[in-house]
Amino acid sequence: MIRLLDCPVVLGTQGCPAPAPAGFDVEQGREKTMAYVILKAHNQWDDMENLRLKFDALVSPDNNYVSILQTARASGIEKFPVPYVLSNCHNTLCAVGGTINEDDHVFGLSNVKRYGGIFVPPYRAVLHQYMREMMAGCGKMILGSDSHTRYGALGTLGIGEGGGEVAKQLLGRTYDLKRPPVIAVWLEGSPKPGVGPMDVALTLVGATFANGFNKNKILEFVGPGVGSLSVEYRMGIDVMTTESAALSSIWTTDGAVESYLKMHGRGGEYRPLAPGEGACYDGLIEIDLSAVECMIALPFHPSRALPIRELKENLDEIVAQVEAEGQRIKGEAGEPFRLADKIRDGELVVDQALVSGCSGGMFENIAAMADILDGCAISGNGISLGVNPASVPLMADLMDQGIAGRLAVSGATLRPAICGPCFGVTDVPANNQLSIRHVTRNYPNRDGSKPGQGQMAAVALMDARSIAATVRNGGRLTAATELDQVHYSSPEYHFNPAIYKGQVYDNFGGGNPAEPLVMGPNIGEWPEMAPLAEHLLLKVAGAYDSSVTTDELVPSGEASSYRSNPEKLAGYTLISRDPGYVGRAREVRAQERLRREMGLAAVTDQEAGTILRRLQAELGCEEGGIALGSIITGPQIGDGSSREQAASSQKVLGGLADLAGEYATKRYRSNLINWGILPLVTAESLEDIRVGDYLLVPGIRSALKEGRSDLRVRRVTGVQREISCTLGQLTEEERKILLSGCLINYYAQERRTMDGGEEHER
Structure with a gap:
């Protein structure tokens, strides 16, 4: 069904991938990929190893x-x-x-x-x-x-x-990064009826996330199987490549793409894309679409994917494992987390079903659901089904073709085009309920539950077709391929351009500098952020023994409503994972403010004051030469959403560094840098680092100025030791941002330089 090859791979004269032979010019072959051609066209200088993209x-x-x-x-x-x-x-x-x-x-x-x-x-x-x-x-x-x-x-x-x-x-x-590796995703065959794009996507994510195969790489979809898929089907796979930790993705284009663009009034945007003969990739993923089964991603991550058949064959054992994991996440708050009671007469019975957003809410998914649910009546005392079409044009055509009406008669409810169910701000299941969803993520509290407050639900990801089959079967977990005699009508979608023309305000190129900005009372300015000091004394405000996701760093749900008020939003940082973090970080911030405003004698934390005095004498620096801040540590930090508030909220609370075994994504690391937070990485164990420990990062300002990235971080409390760390590869601009204290400070300094008439360099 899926095979990975971790070596240079070449597309030969017949188009089939094979390991690069001895003596093959790998670099020349890389220049023949679609990704390379597009990156080169957007690169703002000649160096293709260190990209500057617009x-x-x-x-x-x-x-x-x-x-x-x-x-x-x-x-x-x-x-x-x-x-x-x-x-x-x-x-x-x-x-x-x-x-x-x-x-x-x-x-x-x-x-x-x-x-x-x-x-x-x-x-x-x-x-x-x-x-x-x-x-x-x-x-x-x-x-x-x-x-x-x-x-x-x-x-x-x-x-x-x-x-x-x-x-x-x-x-x-510009967007600056090292040219990323490119992985070929070779598709062949065609999916069986009832197997949808989420099934293919979960197969891909399940095989590549945990081992980091796709991390920060570009996936290039090629092969004869591409032509067997509709454009919407391709989109449904494509959007889920994020969950494999890939940086981006690109597909070969064909007449189906041309027709899609023409239908949307943009035929001029089409051109054929395909890799050149002899294109070379940094690895290969082979997927036989005809062998893909209906899949399910178990709580609490999209990568926990397996065939529905396999789950049903090992139901008691697997459900017990998920229940134990949920209990670990929930902790001791409230009643125990239960999932085993969903097993009834040897079958897993689901409470809620949702199909929504950029992955689930597309026309073909919803039309297929209507075909499966025809003649079904969803009971009011069992599983519920909600559907969020991804746009008003989609909704309009579902209504015009009678598909929406058929779903309504079956008992499904159609909702507006929003990301709510995926984002955790709508359709929150009841405590101890199990929801199946065709959305992008199923992290803890992504459904809106609050484990730290004793409220815990679970979400499993499935394709819309198997969700409809499960609903038709009264909530008993059912793969769409298990159903007999389903006629998939495969209706053609018709886009109505008048909807966007009349309802979307397109003012590109028409800005008026005299227009006032309307700022509601919750929209707050960013607090003042100091430039990087020569030395940092960091108190550990959070120490974690497993992956910390961005959804835990800054939760979705009602917390995100305060996204425009930095201080209010910061109050929710890590609230579901570690409710005590905010108080600890704020206390460190308060001590640093006292020190900056009134001097070291004003510091009320006796331990912090004693350490600062000792280090000041040891390092031979002035009082302002050491900054006091907080830090979080863990084996992996930053899996999930790109939301910058996961970093900015730490900075608002006085966070000056993260220390991790790895950062799950480039985007989270970039967020840290842009908010002036050091992205420290170490290969050493952090198991002995505890909340309340103090870590010293000596000479960090000088190190950045000198272009050094390798550091020695010292634990200065308890059993003292040094930790070998690195900041990884930093661009010159990233170094300047860190030195300035954050991106806003960096640009403000540039403006002052330009206003002063001094020569400005990028």
Whole structure:
């Protein structure tokens, strides 16, 4: 079904992949990949090893565009240099905090009026569906501040990053990175009826996430199997490549892509894309589509994927494992987490089903569900089914063709085009319930539950077809391929361009600097952030023994409603994983503020004061030469969303560094740098590092100025020891950002330099 090959692979004269033969010019072959050609076209200088990229378009959802706009405004933005789409699809239905959600939408619209952007009002489209329909095109690159920015099926390299990288593009800067490796994904065969795009995606994610095979790489989909898939099917696989930790993705294009673009009024955006003969890749993933089974990703990660058949064959054992993991996550709060009671008469019975967003809410998925559910009546005392089509044009055609009506008669409820179910702000299951969903993620509390408060539910990921089969079977877990005599009608989708033309405000190129920015009372300015000191004394405010996700660092749900108020949002940092973290970090921040404002004698924490005095004498530095801050440690940090608040909230609370065995994604590491947080990495065990320990990072400012990345971090309390660390590869600009204390400070310094008439260098 799937095979991985971790060596240089060449596409030969027949197009079939094979290991590169001895003497083959690997570098010349890499230049023949689609990814290389697109990267070269967007690179702003001749060095193809160290890329400086500019994008054709940008996109942000409402859960992070305010902070991006505030950063750009503080850095002197005058207009949006490329089309910038502000989508309002994440926090539309969340009423927490009174007026603040709509205040943010009004603020976004006022920025579009002033700087010349594109505003997609609430309920019109999920951001990625709008970008597919209206912005993606062959050979383009699009940067988004959402991790699922993926438009490879339409020939566009899409990259999801933190808001700082989007702000850089708004200011005319470049996206800088080492040229990433490219992995060929060779598809052959065609899927069996009932096997959907999520089944293929979970097969891919399950085989590649845990071993890091795709981490920070570009996936290039090639092979005869591509032509057997519709464009929407390809999109459904493509968007899930984020969950394999890939940086981006690109697919060969064909007549189906051309027809899709023509239907959306953008036929001129098409051109054929294919790797050149002799294209060389850094690895290979082979997938036989005809052998893919209906899959399920168990709680609490998309990579915990296995065939539904295998789960049913080993139901008691696997459910017990998931229940134990859920109990570990929930801890001692409230009643025990239960999942075994979902097994009834030897079958797993599900409580809730949802199909939504950029992965599930596409036309073909929903039409297939209607075919499976025809003649079904969903009982009011069992499983429920909610469907969120990904855009109003999709919803309109589902209604025009009678598909929406058939679903309604079956008992499904159709909802607006929002990301709510995937983001954890709508459709939260009851305590101890099991929900099956065709969405992108199933992390703990991604469903909106609160393990730390004794509220715990579980989400499993499945394809829309198997979800419909399960609903038809009264909630008993059922693969779509188990059903007999389902006629898949495969209706053709018809896009109505009048919907967006009349409802989306496209003001690109029409900005008016006289337009006022409308800022609601919750929209807060960023607090002052000091430049990097010569030495850092860091108190461990959080020490973790397993992966820390961005959803844990800054949870979705009602917490994200405060996304535009840095201090309020920071109060939710790690609240589900470690409720004591915020208080510990704030106490360290308070001590540092006292020291800065009133001197070391004002520090009330006796241990901190004693250590600072000792180190000041030992290092021979002035009082301001050492900064006091907090740090978190763990084996892996940053898996999941691209939201920059996972880093900025740490900084607002006084965090100055993370210390990890690895960072799960490039985007999280970039977020740390852009907020002036040191991304320290070590190969040494951190098991002995505990909350309350103090770590010294000596001479860090000098090290960055001198271009050094390898450091020795000292534990100065308890059993003292040195930890060998590295900051990894840093660009010159990243070093300057860290020295300045954050991206905002760096740009402010540049403006002062330019205003002073001094020569400005990039």
